[in-house]
Amino acid sequence: AQKVTQAQTEISVVEKEDVTLDCVYETRDTTYYLFWYKQPPSGELVFLIRRNSFDEQNEISGRYSWNFQKSTSSFNFTITASQVVDSAVYFCALTLTGNQFYFGTGTSLTVIP
Amino acid sequence: NAGVTQTPKFRILKIGQSMTLQCTQDMNHNYMYWYRQDPGMGLKLIYYSVGAGITDKGEVPNGYNVSRSTTEDFPLRLELAAPSQTSVYFCASSYERGRKETQYFGPGTRLLVL
Numbered sequence: 001a002q003k004v005t006q007a008q009t010e011i012s013v014v015e016k017e018d019v020t021l022d023c024v025y026e027t028r029d030t031t032y033y034l035f036w037y038k039q040p041p042s043g044e045l046v047f048l049i050r051r052n053s054f055d056e057q058n059e060i061s062g063r064y065s066w067n068f069q070k071s072t073s074s075f076n077f078t079i080t081a082s083q084v085v086d087s088a089v090y091f092c093a094l095t096l097t098g099n100q101f102y103f104g105t106g107t108s109l110t111v112i113p
Numbered sequence: 114n115a116g117v118t119q120t121p122k123f124r125i126l127k128i129g130q131s132m133t134l135q136c137t138q139d140m141n142h143n144y145m146y147w148y149r150q151d152p153g154m155g156l157k158l159i160y161y162s163v164g165a166g167i168t169d170k171g172e173v174p175n176g177y178n179v180s181r182s183t184t185e186d187f188p189l190r191l192e193l194a195a196p197s198q199t200s201v202y203f204c205a206s207s208y209e210r211g212r213k214e215t216q217y218f219g220p221g222t223r224l225l226v227l
Contacts, residue, residue, distance in 0.1 A: 033214075037156075045156075045203055047216035055212065091155050101148075101172065103155030 003027075004094050006104035013082050014112050021077045021107045023092030029053075034068065034075040035093040039106070040085075048090075051075060082111045114139050119204050119219035126194040126226045134189040134222050136204030142217075144207040145187040147171075147179065149200040150221075156203065162187055194226045 003026040013019045025034065036048040049059065051068050059066045063080045079086050092104040120135045138145065143164045148156040158171030162181040176198060178190040187206075191198060201223050207216040 043201070044220060045205075045218040047205075047207075047218065050214040050216075052212060093155070101156070101158040103157070106155055 004092055004102050004104040006090075006092055006107050008107045009105075010108045010110070012110045012112060015084060016081050018078060018080050019082050019109065021079075021090050021092075021109065023075045023077065023104060025073050025075065025092075025094045025102075027094060027096065029096050031097055033095045035091075035095070036066065036075075036077050037091045037093065038088045039091065040088040048077075079109075082109075084111050084113050087111045116140065117204055117206055117217050117219035119202075119222050121222060122220065123223045124225070126191075126224065128194060128196065128226060130194050131190070131192050132194070134191070134202055134204075134224075136187045136189065136219060137185050138187075138204075138206040138217070139185065140206060140208070140217065141184060142206035142208045143184065144209075145181065146205045146207075147177070147187070147189045148203045148205065149173065149198075150203060151200050159189065159202075191224075196226050198224065199226045200224060 005024045032053045034051045038046040038048055049066055056068050065078045067076045087110050089106045089108045091106045094102045117138045146161045147159040150156050157173045159173055159177050160171055160179040162168045165181050165184050168179050168181050181187050201221045203221045204219040205216050207214055
């Protein structure tokens with residue numbers, strides 16, 4: 001079975017704090033992709049990153065960074081120096097070959113000014 | 114570029130009615146997707162396409178049909194609308210460059226079936 005768990009339902013941080021959003025996945029496949037998406041209060045969807053299962057290199061994009069660890073089946077997302085504009089629901093997702101998508105239930109992040 | 118456009122933005126349907134949700138992208142992307150998002154939930158894949166003339170089912174295809182006659186357009190057809198199809202529908206397109214993929218989403222269509 002494939003599954004994505006985002007155990008943190010809601011997180012609140014004060015502006016400029018760092019915050020890590022957790023994502024744990026389950027799959028027996030050796031080839032898979034992991035994603036993070038952002039959904040601001042406006043309701044739009046924003047693609048953040050895709051990582052394939054053979055690439056464990058961590059990635060940094062500005063204030064965003066992603067830590068992929070196959071040993072713990074985790075793909076965590078860290079926002080450094082959070083800003084109010086980071087307030088959104090963040091979804092983690094897992095896809096396998098054949099384009100079967102499995103989404104987590106999302107983590108609602110509120111950044112307090 | 115307009116990116117991914119979706120029409121309509123909002124629609125109310127009566128049970129049993131049919132409609133087509135339009136999706137167009139002007140980025141020449143081969144990959145296109147239809148998702149639905151129920152309140153408070155993540156996305157579920159309805160259908161996807163890897164190029165013109167090629168479509169395949171996702172996780173929740175029942176009650177929907179798609180076509181991909183051109184690279185730009187990927188309409189989603191609802192036949193015999195049911196209350197369970199009340200949702201927000203997102204269309205997306207993507208491309209791959211090397212080992213990186215980038216996805217673009219449309220603004221969504223909010224559908225209410227009464």
